[in-house]
Amino acid sequence: MAYDWNRQELARSPWRKEVVPYIPGILIQRAKAGRVISYAELADELEARYGLESKARKTLYGPPVGAVGFAVRDLAQEWGERIPPLNLIVVQASTGLPGVGADEVAHYFFDDGGAGMARNRRAYIEAAVQAVFDYGSRWDRVALALGVEVPTSPAPGDDEGQVIPLPIAAAAYRPESHAHKALKAWAAQHPEVFEDYGAFTAGGQEHGLSSGDRLDVYFSNGRERLAVEVKASNASNDELERGIYQCIKYRAVLRAESIALRKPALGDAVLVSTRALHREGRALAKRLYVDFIRAPSEAEH
Incomplete structure (x- = not known):
C-alpha cells in the first residue's frame, strides 16, 4: 500500500x-x-x-x-x-x-x-x-x-565517469623511511593545517583503533576526531591510492567508535603527502569524498 x-x-x-x-x-x-x-x-x-x-x-x-x-x-x-x-x-x-x-x-x-x-x-x-x-x-x-518503486536503470544521461583501476596491493612490509617519520612528526605538530576538521592542539602518532589499525597521526579535541594518513614523496601512485582507501577505513572506524560510545559521529580522515596526487588519484579521492592535503617538501626533513 x-x-x-x-x-x-x-x-x-x-x-x-x-x-x-x-x-x-x-x-x-x-x-x-x-x-x-x-x-x-x-x-x-x-x-x-x-x-x-x-x-x-x-x-x-x-x-x-x-x-x-x-x-x-x-x-x-x-x-x-x-x-x-x-x-x-x-x-x-x-x-x-x-x-x-x-x-x-x-x-x-x-x-x-x-x-x-x-x-x-x-x-x-x-x-x-x-x-x-x-x-x-x-x-x-x-x-x-x-510503496515506492526504486529505479533499476541509470538515470537518463547519467555518467558514472571512467573506471579507476584498483591499486596493486603492497607486496611486503617495508621499514618506515626517515621521510615518512619526519612527515608524521610534521603533521602532528601542525594542527592549524587541519583546522577545517576541528580546533585541535598537537596530535599524537601511532594511535590504535578498535579495528587493530594504527593511525599515522591522530587529533582529538574531545568532540571532533581526525585520522591523518601520510605518504612521503617516494610513495608510488598505487601507494597514494591505497592511502585513499585507508582513509575511508579509518573514517568509518572513528565514526563507528563514536556511535558505540553514544557520541556524535564526528570523525574524519585525510591523506597528506609532499607529492601531488596523480590524475587518477585526484579522480578517486573526489569520487570517494576523501580530502587530500599537500605538505611542503621541507616537512620531510
Missing part, C-alpha cells in the same frame, strides 16, 4: 503531491549506489523518468525532499529503528551540502538531537550521509513501506 503523503504538511500543495511519490525511489537508488544528488539533478531526473516538468527555481524541490525526510523519520519512530535521514543526500551543487532547511528534518537521527550542528554542521551532515550509504539494502524495506 502506498504511503499517505497527506501525513506530511510539506507535501500538500498540488505540485508537491505530484512529485513527492517519485522522489523516494530516486533517492534510495542513489543511497544504495553511495552517491549524492543535486537539486538540479533531481529535477532533471524527475522530468526524464516521469515526465514531470523541471522547475527553474531548484529551491522549490526543498519542501518535497523534506517531506520524504519526515516520512523516513516517522518510519524510524514506528519501527523503533535508527533509519538515517535520506533527505540529506540531496545537496546544493555549489557547496556539496544540503540546504539548511534539511537540518530540521535530520535532528531526530543524532543522539544529541542535533544540538551541535550549529558548531560543526559539515561534520554532522557528512556523518549522517555516510550512514545513509551504509544502510545499504535495508533501504528496500523502506521503499516497500512507502
